[in-house]
Amino acid sequence: MYNLKYKKSVAKELKKLPHAVLKIIIQKIQLLADNPQPIGSVKLRGSDNLYRIRHADYRIIYSIDSGELTILVIKVAHRKEVYRDF
Numbered sequence: 001m002y003n004l005k006y007k008k009s010v011a012k013e014l015k016k017l018p019h020a021v022l023k024i025i026i027q028k029i030q031l032l033a034d035n036p037q038p039i040g041s042v043k044l045r046g047s048d049n050l051y052r053i054r055h056a057d058y059r060i061i062y063s064i065d066s067g068e069l070t071i072l073v074i075k076v077a078h079r080k081e082v083y084r085d086f
Helices: 008-015 019-031
Strands: 003-006 050-055 058-065 070-078
Touching: 003 008, 008 019, 008 070, 019 050, 019 058, 019 070
Parallel strands: 003 070
Antiparallel strands: 050 058, 058 070
16 A cells, blocks of 8 residues: 655645545545556556546646655646656
């Protein structure tokens, strides 16, 4: 089982989400602790350990550290905005 960690900016991003979407996204993040690469998970091009999962128009960007069994949630945002920093 993996430990979940969040960047500080993720808390702000989660507060901006609609309530119905927020519940599902939090569930999906929690499921990553059991299976860090669920069906639908996609490795991002140009990076060694960045992945994304999606829910409707929202994306969850995270990295996997298999050595320490840690998942770091990096960004949660609408698909229009999520890739701007990468």
